[in-house]
Amino acid sequence: MASLIKGRRVFHASLSLPKGEVLRLEPGDDPASIGNRLACAAWVEVSFPKFGDGRGYTLARLLRERYGYRGELRAVGQVTRDNLQLLERCGFDAFLLRDGEDPHEALRGFDDFSVSYQ
Amino acid sequence: MYRYDELDQRLVDERVRQFRDQTRRFLEGTIPEEEFKALRLRNGLYIQKYAPMLRIAIPYGLLNSNQLRKLADIARRYDRGTGHFSTRQNLQLNWPKLHEVPEILAELATVQLHAIQTSGNCIRNVTTDHFAGVAADEIVDSFVWCELIRQWSTFNAEFSYLPRKFKIAVNGAAKDRAAVAVHDIGLHAVKKNNEVGFKVLVGGGLGRTPMIGHVIRDFLPWPHLLTYLEAILRVYNRHGRRDNIHKARIKILVKERGPERFREEVEAEWAHLRDGAGTLTEEKVSYAQSRFTKPDYEKTGTDHVFPSIPGFNAWKKRNVHPHKVPGYAAVTLSLKKTGVPPGDVTSEQMDAIAELAERYSFGELRVTHEQNLVLADVRERDLPRLWHQARELGLATPNIGLLTNIISCPGGDFCALANAKSIPVAQAIQETFDDLDFLHDIGELDLNISGCMNACGHHHVGHIGILGVDKNGDEWYQVEVGGNQAPASLGRVIGPSFARAEVPGVIARLIECYLAHRESEFERFVDVVHRIGIEPFKEHVYGEPHQGTARLPRELVAA
Numbered sequence: 001m002a003s004l005i006k007g008r009r010v011f012h013a014s015l016s017l018p019k020g021e022v023l024r025l026e027p028g029d030d031p032a033s034i035g036n037r038l039a040c041a042a043w044v045e046v047s048f049p050k051f052g053d054g055r056g057y058t059l060a061r062l063l064r065e066r067y068g069y070r071g072e073l074r075a076v077g078q079v080t081r082d083n084l085q086l087l088e089r090c091g092f093d094a095f096l097l098r099d100g101e102d103p104h105e106a107l108r109g110f111d112d113f114s115v116s117y118q
Numbered sequence: 119m120y121r122y123d124e125l126d127q128r129l130v131d132e133r134v135r136q137f138r139d140q141t142r143r144f145l146e147g148t149i150p151e152e153e154f155k156a157l158r159l160r161n162g163l164y165i166q167k168y169a170p171m172l173r174i175a176i177p178y179g180l181l182n183s184n185q186l187r188k189l190a191d192i193a194r195r196y197d198r199g200t201g202h203f204s205t206r207q208n209l210q211l212n213w214p215k216l217h218e219v220p221e222i223l224a225e226l227a228t229v230q231l232h233a234i235q236t237s238g239n240c241i242r243n244v245t246t247d248h249f250a251g252v253a254a255d256e257i258v259d260s261f262v263w264c265e266l267i268r269q270w271s272t273f274n275a276e277f278s279y280l281p282r283k284f285k286i287a288v289n290g291a292a293k294d295r296a297a298v299a300v301h302d303i304g305l306h307a308v309k310k311n312n313e314v315g316f317k318v319l320v321g322g323g324l325g326r327t328p329m330i331g332h333v334i335r336d337f338l339p340w341p342h343l344l345t346y347l348e349a350i351l352r353v354y355n356r357h358g359r360r361d362n363i364h365k366a367r368i369k370i371l372v373k374e375r376g377p378e379r380f381r382e383e384v385e386a387e388w389a390h391l392r393d394g395a396g397t398l399t400e401e402k403v404s405y406a407q408s409r410f411t412k413p414d415y416e417k418t419g420t421d422h423v424f425p426s427i428p429g430f431n432a433w434k435k436r437n438v439h440p441h442k443v444p445g446y447a448a449v450t451l452s453l454k455k456t457g458v459p460p461g462d463v464t465s466e467q468m469d470a471i472a473e474l475a476e477r478y479s480f481g482e483l484r485v486t487h488e489q490n491l492v493l494a495d496v497r498e499r500d501l502p503r504l505w506h507q508a509r510e511l512g513l514a515t516p517n518i519g520l521l522t523n524i525i526s527c528p529g530g531d532f533c534a535l536a537n538a539k540s541i542p543v544a545q546a547i548q549e550t551f552d553d554l555d556f557l558h559d560i561g562e563l564d565l566n567i568s569g570c571m572n573a574c575g576h577h578h579v580g581h582i583g584i585l586g587v588d589k590n591g592d593e594w595y596q597v598e599v600g601g602n603q604a605p606a607s608l609g610r611v612i613g614p615s616f617a618r619a620e621v622p623g624v625i626a627r628l629i630e631c632y633l634a635h636r637e638s639e640f641e642r643f644v645d646v647v648h649r650i651g652i653e654p655f656k657e658h659v660y661g662e663p664h665q666g667t668a669r670l671p672r673e674l675v676a677a
Contacts, residue, residue, distance in 0.1 A: 051153050052239065054279025058355045061276055066390055082140065082149070082157060089275035112136045115125055117269040 003103035005084070005095040006072075008110065010103040013096055018042035027055035031062045038069045043094065048077035057090045064091035084109035089116065119182050119411045119482050120265055122230045129273070130227045133234055137161050138220035145217065156279075160240055162208075162233030163219055166534050172211045172219060173236040174226060178246045178264040178288075179207030179485040183472035186483065188229040190468035196222050201468065203453060203461040205525060205576055206285070207245050207485040208236055212532050234272060241271035241284045241351070247295040248486040252448050252494045254440045257307040258314055260290030262407050263343065266398065269406075270344045277351050281358035282366035284351070285323070288316075297487065299331045299606035300324055300579060302368045303350060308337055315339045320350060320380065321372030322606065324573035329369045330606045332377035334384060340403070342388075345396045349388035353380070413480040413495045418445035422499050430505050432516040432554060438501060447498050449479075451491040451508055452515040452523065456548040459541040460526040461489030470511050478504050488525055490518065521563040521629075522548045525576055529569030529586065530593070536569030538586025538593035543567055543621050550622040560629055563643045564603065577601070581644040582628060583609040584621065595621050599628065599655055600647040607648070612656045624659055631658035 002013040020042035023034045027047065038044065044063060046056040056075065063069040074094035075087045080101055087095060088110065097106055122130070137157075144154040158164075162173035174189070189209055193201045196218055197211045204210055214222060226232055235242055244267050247253065250260040267286060271277070277284075289296040290307045298304025304319035315337045322331025338346050350368075357375075359365045372380045424430065439448040451471065453461050463471070471491060475483045478500050479493035486492055491513075496504060508514040517523045524547065527533065529540030544567055551557055566580030570587075577583030583598035595616050598609030616624055632643045635650055647655065 052156050052279050053360060054239075054277070055356055055360075057276045057278065058352055080153070082153070083278075086275040086278050113129065113132045113273065115128055115132075116275075117125070117129070117272055118274055 002099060003097045003101070003106075004074075005097065005103065005107065006093065008107060010107070025056075025059050027053050027059070029059070031059055031067060035067050038063070038067055038071070041071060043072035043074050044069065045074045045076045045096075046092070048075060048079060048083075051078040051080070051083070057086065060087070060090040060092055081106040081109040085112050089118070119180060120177070120261070121409055121411065123409060127227075127230070130230070130232045130234070133161075133232065133273075134220065134223045134227050137223060141217065141220050156238060158219075159238035160235055160278075161219070161223065162236035163216070164237060164534075165216075166212065166532060168532070169213045170216050170219070171532065172214045172222065172233060173204065174209045174211070174231060174233050175236045175243045176207050176209060176231075176485050177268050178244055178250070178261055179248055179487075180261060181483050181485060183475045183481040183483070185229045185231055186468050186472040186475070188225065188231065190465040190472070192222055192225055193468070194465040199465045201463055201465075202459070202528060203463065203485050203489045203491070205487050205489060205527075205574060206236075206243055207248075207487055208243055209485070210528070212528070237283070239280045239282050239284075240278060241274065241280070241286065244268055244271070244286050244288060245296060245301075245487055246288045247291055248484045248492050249295060249439065249448055249494065250290055250484075252441050252443070252446070253291045253293075253295075254442050255292040256290060256442060257292060257309055258290040260288045260296075260307065261410060262403065263290070263305070263307070263316075263340075264288050265406050265409070266344065266403070267347070270347070270396070277355060280351070280355055281360045282363065282368075284354075284368065286347075294604035297576075297579065297603040297606065298322075299604065300328070300576075301331065303347065304331050305343075310337055313339060316343060318346065318350075320384075321369040321377065323367055323369045324576055324578050325367065326364060326571040326573070327367075327369065328573065328578040328608050329373065330608065331369075332372060332380075334377060334381040341398045342392060343398055345391040345394060346384075346388055348396055349384050349391055352387050353383045357383075413482075415443045415446065415495070416497075418497055418499065420445045420498065422501075425502055429509070429516070430502060432558065433505050433509075433514055434501065436516040436518045436520065436558075437514070441495070443495075445498055447496050447501065449493045449496050449501070449504060449508075450486070450518045451493065451513040452517055453490050453513070454517055454523045454548070455512050455515045456522065456552055457545060458512070459528075459531075460524050460544050463491075467511055467513070471513070474504065474507060474511075488518075488523060490523070516554065517557065519562045519564075520557050521551050521560055521565050521582075521625075522557060523564075524548065525564070525566040525580065527568050527574035529567070529575075533569060533574075535572055536586060537571075537588035538569050538595065539618075540567040540569040540575060540584075540586060543584060543586075543595065543618060546618075546622045547625055550626060559639070560633070561639060561642055564601075565625070566601075576603075578608045579603045579606060580609060581642070581647070582625065587615055589615070593618060597621075597624055597628075597659075599652055600644060602644050610652050612652055613660050627659045628655055631655050 004013040024045040287301040318335040319331035484492040530536035568575035568577040601609030
């Protein structure tokens with residue numbers, strides 16, 4: 001059962017049902033392609049097909065800062081304890097953990113660093 | 119010297135804790151190998167040929183004596199008593215044990231050192247001029263700008279997983295001693311109407327596809343430094359190639375797009391970031407400045423009469439450099455003594471160097487990208503005493519800027535990537551050119567050796583560059599001439615490669631050709647190559663088949 005972390009709490013992902021359209025960006029996508037549909041989206045998913053592919057971090061910042069998106073921004077794919085805090089810092093607020101990740105262990109990832117330079 | 123504030127220290131301590139936990143989880147089997155690789159690399163940990171290699175960051179090459187003593191201590195206790203200074207001004211240990219690395223990092227943190235982002239596909243240690251802050255031709259003190267970039271790039275979430283590694287160099291003086299044109303981003307300080315700014319170069323780099331960077335902005339006023347870097351990195355992070363590791367550096371993106379289109383994309387991105395939260399203010403810059411200690415220079419005479427000892431004179435000519443404060447000089451301690459792998463220092467030497475730094479240079483030193491150490495603030499009147507002591511330690515070889523000041527990667531003796539060994543080649547060349555008078559007569563000559571096309575030994579920008587290549591499992595060496603660090607030019611291969619034993623003879627032939635063609639002793643080897651081209655050199659090396667290339671003309675060695 002896939003775990004979804006939101007607001008530092010763990011949910012079953014299957015219980016999270018969209019009220020509206022779910023938009024999704026792959027790493028190579030341009031956020032402009034969904035810019036005009038953001039207002040009525042249930043949430044926006046940004047995909048991380050590989051752990052080392054960091055394009056989604058920039059996409060998140062663009063959605064938040066350039067497109068002013070305030071709704072749920074969900075990281076999906078290779079989402080693990082070791083990138084949760086980086087994802088959060090780029091604007092993600094929902095995290096669909098990779099299969100097999102222990103969600104309670106993963107929560108500790110948010111506490112790796114208590115401060116930052118940026 | 120930069121001193122940590124509470125935030126700096128906390129981040130480094132938390133990093134140690136994080137990596138300790140990651141190592142534990144890897145050893146327990148809950149982090150997949152490939153993922154741990156990405157995590158350990160950004161803590162400087164490689165898995166090498168015989169053992170792991172740990173690359174410790176020396177931010178912009180600046181180090182104090184306590185830190186050096188700690189490095190000596192770590193090398194002694196966790197390694198085999200030797201450290202290797204690299205061309206990115208870092209220190210590498212070649213024999214640490216994986217499970218002890220968290221402990222080493224914890225020890226480093228006690229003296230404000232770390233191994234953060236010394237490898238991996240992220241922004242690496244920012245490098246600069248080793249005479250920053252003391253150079254007579256200074257425009258700005260580049261350390262402050264390097265520190266601001268260090269903070270901005272450290273754990274920058276957005277740029278944590280770039281397509282490939284990313285290297286930034288800053289030069290703050292009129293003369294470029296940081297080789298800014300062969301970095302992913304090169305920043306050269308400029309003053310315009312008394313305002314400080316930076317010329318911005320992008321897309322330079324060495325490696326298997328060497329390229330010289332393009333200027334995409336002639337003058338970027340300093341408040342915009344970080345937002346502009348952010349714009350460049352963002353374009354690269356989104357559009358840099360990720361399908362082929364050999365085409366993933368920013369230089370390929372700049373080349374594919376063309377510098378003009380790339381510049382337009384950066385400017386378009388920057389239009390959104392400009393004047394935003396990342397903009398630097400007087401306050402932020404002066405805070406960073408205030409974290410640096412400044413040497414308390416004394417008023418000292420400049421009219422010293424130095425003893426006329428030939429060895430001292432040669433050392434003073436090659437290893438002592440001008441300083442912006444009258445009565446002071448900067449001194450290079452050569453780590454290029456014949457018989458010692460270039461850039462290597464033992465723990466005993468590190469302790470002794472720390473002592474010298476305290477006695478003669480306010481307890482500080484710098485690591486140069488040419489793999490030497492610099493005592494930047496030495497009173498001129500102390501030079502004779504320093505020379506005596508440095509000589510006893512084997513650190514006073516008067517060869518800075520000369521042929522035997524060889525830049526070399528660790529090569530096949532240590533590195534898993536290498537095609538060929540580089541250290542024995544460096545040693546054979548040093549032995550061939552051991553005659554100091556002859557060496558001084560040849561004049562300025564950069565000779566750089568890389569054991570593979572990754573070019574860690576910067577062979578493309580050596581006046582003579584040597585590259586280890588693999589031919590059916592055998593080690594061969596390709597020779598280039600005409601490269602230069604700054605103004606940057608890339609060397610050209612003179613022809614088919616050579617067996618290792620032939621290399622010193624080939625170098626001797628190149629020198630012979632140079633001496634025959636130079637117009638005066640002021641015309642350097644590289645100047646002659648640029649004036650007459652590589653053909654005469656080629657002919658001189660390959661042109662006389664009856665002589666072969668392996669034999670070294672004896673009269674030349676004895677000259």
